[in-house]
Amino acid sequence: MSLVDATRSVTRSRRLPPPLVFGLLGGILLVYFALPFVVFLGRTGSVPVVEALLETASRTAVRNSLLTAPAATAIATAFGVPLAYVLARETFPGKRLIEALVVLPLVVPPVVGGAMLLSVVGRFTPIGAAAARVGLPLTDSLLGVVLAQTFVAAPFVVITARAGFGAVDERLERASRSLGYGPIATFRRVSLPLASRAIVAGIVLTFARAIGEFGATMMVAYNPRTMPTRIWVDFIAGGIDAIVPLALALLAVTLVVVVTVQRFAGVPSVVDR
Amino acid sequence: MTLELDGLSHRYGSERALDDVSLALDDGELVALLGPSGCGKTTVVQAIAGHLDPTAGRVSLRGTDVTGVPPEDRNVGIVFQRPTLYPHMTVGENVAYGLKSGGLTPDRVSERVDRYLELVELADRRDASQQSLSGGETRRVELARALAPEPDVLLLDEPLSALDRGLRARLRDEIVRIQQRTGVTTLFVTHDQEDAMSVADRLVVLRDGAVVAAGAPRRLYESPPNRFVAAFLGRSNELSARVDGGDSPTVTIGGTELAADAVPSELVGGSRAAVHVRPGDLTIGPVQRSDDTLGDGGNPPDRSAASADGGRFGDRPGPIEMRGTVTHVRDVGRRYDVRVEVDSGEMVTVEQNRDGVCETDRVTVTAATNDLTVFSVSE
Numbered sequence: 001m002s003l004v005d006a007t008r009s010v011t012r013s014r015r016l017p018p019p020l021v022f023g024l025l026g027g028i029l030l031v032y033f034a035l036p037f038v039v040f041l042g043r044t045g046s047v048p049v050v051e052a053l054l055e056t057a058s059r060t061a062v063r064n065s066l067l068t069a070p071a072a073t074a075i076a077t078a079f080g081v082p083l084a085y086v087l088a089r090e091t092f093p094g095k096r097l098i099e100a101l102v103v104l105p106l107v108v109p110p111v112v113g114g115a116m117l118l119s120v121v122g123r124f125t126p127i128g129a130a131a132a133r134v135g136l137p138l139t140d141s142l143l144g145v146v147l148a149q150t151f152v153a154a155p156f157v158v159i160t161a162r163a164g165f166g167a168v169d170e171r172l173e174r175a176s177r178s179l180g181y182g183p184i185a186t187f188r189r190v191s192l193p194l195a196s197r198a199i200v201a202g203i204v205l206t207f208a209r210a211i212g213e214f215g216a217t218m219m220v221a222y223n224p225r226t227m228p229t230r231i232w233v234d235f236i237a238g239g240i241d242a243i244v245p246l247a248l249a250l251l252a253v254t255l256v257v258v259v260t261v262q263r264f265a266g267v268p269s270v271v272d273r
Numbered sequence: 274m275t276l277e278l279d280g281l282s283h284r285y286g287s288e289r290a291l292d293d294v295s296l297a298l299d300d301g302e303l304v305a306l307l308g309p310s311g312c313g314k315t316t317v318v319q320a321i322a323g324h325l326d327p328t329a330g331r332v333s334l335r336g337t338d339v340t341g342v343p344p345e346d347r348n349v350g351i352v353f354q355r356p357t358l359y360p361h362m363t364v365g366e367n368v369a370y371g372l373k374s375g376g377l378t379p380d381r382v383s384e385r386v387d388r389y390l391e392l393v394e395l396a397d398r399r400d401a402s403q404q405s406l407s408g409g410e411t412r413r414v415e416l417a418r419a420l421a422p423e424p425d426v427l428l429l430d431e432p433l434s435a436l437d438r439g440l441r442a443r444l445r446d447e448i449v450r451i452q453q454r455t456g457v458t459t460l461f462v463t464h465d466q467e468d469a470m471s472v473a474d475r476l477v478v479l480r481d482g483a484v485v486a487a488g489a490p491r492r493l494y495e496s497p498p499n500r501f502v503a504a505f506l507g508r509s510n511e512l513s514a515r516v517d518g519g520d521s522p523t524v525t526i527g528g529t530e531l532a533a534d535a536v537p538s539e540l541v542g543g544s545r546a547a548v549h550v551r552p553g554d555l556t557i558g559p560v561q562r563s564d565d566t567l568g569d570g571g572n573p574p575d576r577s578a579a580s581a582d583g584g585r586f587g588d589r590p591g592p593i594e595m596r597g598t599v600t601h602v603r604d605v606g607r608r609y610d611v612r613v614e615v616d617s618g619e620m621v622t623v624e625q626n627r628d629g630v631c632e633t634d635r636v637t638v639t640a641a642t643n644d645l646t647v648f649s650v651s652e
Contacts, residue, residue: 174324175357177344180374180422189370193361 043244052245061230062249068145068226069211075146076154076206081199084161085191089170106155114219117151121220144221152216153209157202164198165191204258211254227253274336275300275458276321276426281330283316283482290316291327291482298426298458303449305461305473305490309505313482314462318430321460322349334425345374350419350457354431356411358403364414365390365399371422389417392451409440413447420455427452427459433468445472466506470494478502500648503549510555510621514546514647527595527615527638545650554644555623557611560596560635592639597621599634613638 052058087099105113121128121138131138138144168191176186192199214228222229227250234242276298283291291313298304308314319325321332323344332340339347350371358367365386372382390396393413398406406414412432419427432448433441449472452459463469469476470490478486478493478501486493486502497503504511515525524531526548597615611623611630621638630636 169355169357171353171355171357172359174322174344175351175353175418176370177324178322178347178349178351179371179418180345182343182345185374190359194359 040240040244040247043241044248047241047244049245049248053249057225057230058246058249061225061227061246062253064142064145064224065211065227065250066253068142068149069207069213072146072149072153072210073157073203073207075150076157076210077199077203080154080158080202080206081161084158084199084202085165085187087158087162088165102155102158104155105151110152110213110215111219113151114148114216117148117216117220121147138220140221140223142221142224145217145224145226148216148220149210149213152213153206156205156209157199160202160205161195161199164195164202167198168194200261204261207257207261208254211257212250274298275302275334276460277331277333278317278321279331279333281317281320281327281332283313283320283325283327283329289482291320291330294330294479294482294484296477296484296487298460300458301456302474303452303459303461303472304475304477305463305469306477306479307463307466307469307505308479310464312479314464314479315430316482317479318351318428318460318462321426321428322351323347348422348425350422350424350427352412352415352419352427352429352432354434356408356415356435358406358411358414358418360403362403363399364395364401364403364406367403367414368418368421371418375422385421389421390414392420392454393417393447408436409444412436412444416448416451420451420457423457425458427457429459429461431463432461433463434465441468448472470506476506478505480505497549497646500547500549503646503648508552508622509549510552512548512550512615512617512619512621513650514548516544516546525617526593527597527617527619527621529593529595531593547648547650549646549648550621550640550644552610552622552624554640555621556639557613557623557625557630558637558639560637592641593645595621595638597636597638599630599632599636602628602630602632604628 053062083102087095087102108116118139119125121131121144123129123132123137123139128138131143136143138147172190172194173186176190177183181189211226212228213226214232217226218229218232225233227246231243231246231250234246274297278294278296281291281294282289294313294317296304296306306314306317316325320327320330323332323339323342327340330340331338334347334349358364359370362370368386368389369382372385377385386399387396390399393416395410395413395417398410398414403411403414416432429448433444436444445468448461461469461472473490476486476488476490476493477484480501486498493502494506497506500511503509512527517523517525595615595617597613599611600614600620601612603610603612609625609628611625613621613623613636615621615638623638
């Protein structure tokens with residue numbers, strides 16, 4: 001046995017099996033995820049959650065969030081899924097640039113994104129002024145909230161849907177064309193159903209991001225308050241305990257939507273197998 | 274003509290994929306489009322189906338120019354190399370898919386699905402999911418799906434190459450049977466000469482985007498029109514030949530000098546030529562002790578008896594004998610492939626049914642002149 005072999009066999013026997021190492025490293029992160037949830041939720045006992053949520057300010061915030069986040073998600077989906085399909089299927093000059101543009105809102109800090117949005121739709125910009133004149137102010141309005149949420153959250157649906165379309169073999173579409181279906185019918189009957197899992201995942205992510213959006217919303221529409229902006233205001237005034245009720249509500253809404261959408265989004269059962 | 278390609282050319286960017294391809298398929302014909310991978314076969318299929326716009330040329334179906342027509346308006350059935358059944362549909366729904374676009378009543382659709390699933394002998398799998406099918410069954414369902422709308426032309430793009438050998442042969446026969454039953458005009462695209470020869474009425478050989486040969490499989494195999502076809506249709510050995518003119522012209526093949534009249538007359542025209550001979554047409558014999566004279570008779574194997582009298586310049590074409598050294602013997606089961614380096618330095622493969630030679634053995638490789646195919650080399 002050579003010297004190298006000898007040292008190798010010694011270290012091998014001392015080494016922990018890889019699954020255990022990976023499990024330990026992952027476990028530390030999991031504890032770090034779980035701990036805040038547990039401790040934070042532990043405070044709920046000492047706070048009158050229901051009473052706090054029934055206050056007008058809280059009810060308005062919940063209502064505003066439930067109006068704006070689905071709207072932003074719908075807009076992001078309606079415009080994002082077609083964009084995702086084009087990005088997955090076509091090659092054209094400048095495609096890299098467009099792909100970078102799609103990711104940009106993800107990497108720009110939301111507060112900065114909000115400031116940039118303000119520079120386009122702010123009250124004293126041409127667009128903002130024109131909208132305000134016809135009675136649809138784009139700042140400090142629910143519309144403003146939707147704009148901010150869409151800007152920040154839409155990349156999620158574009159990116160996941162694009163990956164979903166990319167995973168659909170193009171030959172399935174070609175076969176459909178040769179079986180008598182035009183491009184739109186093929187998209188509807190083949191590409192869309194086969195990418196539906198990815199698209200639904202993208203919608204869920206977009207919604208979760210939109211309803212929790214704070215940074216850009218704060219810049220564009222600090223009023224009317226959504227759940228996140230209300231939480232900020234409550235926190236400044238009353239500390240952590242003051243925000244427990246709304247935080248719980250936000251958590252609950254997000255969870256319910258995520259579970260519901262994943263359950264009933266018409267994901268074909270054959271694909272699951 | 275059911276399908277006609279006229280001067281079809283295509284470029285991907287600056288890369289030429291097809292160069293002036295013309296071919297025509299008669300009604301009910303099964304034609305194999307054969308060529309090595311990357312020769313442009315799939316581009317031809319895509320151009321016929323309408324999945325790409327050729328740079329130049331025309332595609333006609335039943336006499337109508339369809340070059341700019343989108344695939345959905347062409348009535349071309351297509352089966353791809355990789356399975357393309359829809360995973361979100363059952364077997365029956367897959368077959369019905371192409372029928373529902375055609376405005377048939379649900380009853381007619383259902384009846385047609387049954388008929389075509391019966392044709393591929395999968396009638397009992399109508400409600401099965403695509404995932405529960407075996408590889409061969411998947412192919413057959415795809416055939417049924419492509420045939421159900423009763424297309425003018427059926428395109429099979431390497432339909433067998435993803436399957437293992439046994440299944441391959443069975444499905445090949447199945448395709449021929451189904452094609453004969455339905456009488457659909459079929460273009461069978463493959464890189465496998467065995468598949469092509471065993472299914473097709475006619476072969477079209479494609480190389481680097483151009484048609485290099487077309488005709489009946491047997492004719493192309495036995496008298497290939499060029500070196501590429503000779504090498505590509507079945508195994509072949511290529512030997513260079515040198516022609517020396519003069520009073521008594523001689524031809525040297527693989528180190529053996531022959532009188533010009535002992536070899537096919539086509540050879541004598543130029544100064545250089547390439548000679549092809551199938552490995553099965555070569556025989557190996559032992560080298561005579563008197564190693565110095567060529568073809569001095571003695572014990573030539575099998576078919577060379579006619580010239581075994583040592584007459585190098587015999588009256589009639591005799592065999593060609595080449596001395597060489599065995600470099601490798603490969604046992605491939607039903608035969609042995611013996612590689613011999615002949616004294617000219619060229620390698621030949623000889624198919625032999627029995628063992629008996631070993632590596633480094635000195636041997637004589639013999640070929641009858643009428644088994645040689647000669648191509649002039651222009652250089």
